[in-house]
Amino acid sequence: MVGNRFFVEPYLKKILGLREERPLQAKVLTSVKKPKGFRCFLKAKVSAIEGVLRVEAQTAQGSYQVSSLVDSNAWMILRESESDQVEAGEWVDVLPIRSGGDFV
Numbered sequence: 001m002v003g004n005r006f007f008v009e010p011y012l013k014k015i016l017g018l019r020e021e022r023p024l025q026a027k028v029l030t031s032v033k034k035p036k037g038f039r040c041f042l043k044a045k046v047s048a049i050e051g052v053l054r055v056e057a058q059t060a061q062g063s064y065q066v067s068s069l070v071d072s073n074a075w076m077i078l079r080e081s082e083s084d085q086v087e088a089g090e091w092v093d094v095l096p097i098r099s100g101g102d103f104v
Contacts, residue, residue, distance in 0.1 A: 001063070002041045005075065009099050021100070023077060023093035026053035032086045034078045043068045044076035046094055046103040053103075055094050073103050 013020065026046055034040045043058040055076050058068035077093040078086055086092060096102055 001069065002075075005095075005097075005099065006041060021095065023095050024053060025091045026055035026074075026076075026094045028076075028086055028088055028090050028092055029054050029056040031088050032057045032076070032078065034084060034086060036082055036084050037080055039080050040078040042076040042078065043072040043097075044074045044094065045072055046074040048103075053094065055092065069097070072097055 010020065032042065042061055044055050045058065046053055046055045048054070055074060057076055058072055060068035074094045074096055077095065079093070094103075
């Protein structure tokens with residue numbers, strides 16, 4: 001899923017001359033662990049509270065764990081950094097699960 005969503009689809013859009021998808025910013029509700037120096041794509045749930053997007057990572061992140069994908073409406077993108085954690089309240093990039101979709 002991640003390879004298709006973040007590598008194959010953008011490549012195909014580019015060669016077809018379609019517009020590049022831009023992530024939105026959302027505030028993290030609970031701290032999230034991540035490996036240092038790597039970009040991570042986590043299954044997540046986005047909600048809007050008082051006009052601000054909030055995001056929470058799903059607990060089951062394994063590629064074989066599809067139940068968390070069913071409950072997700074977004075991908076939380078954690079950028080490469082020397083930190084091994086993203087703290088609650090930090091801003092991260094989010095994209096809908098489906099390219100061109102929304103968070104409904």
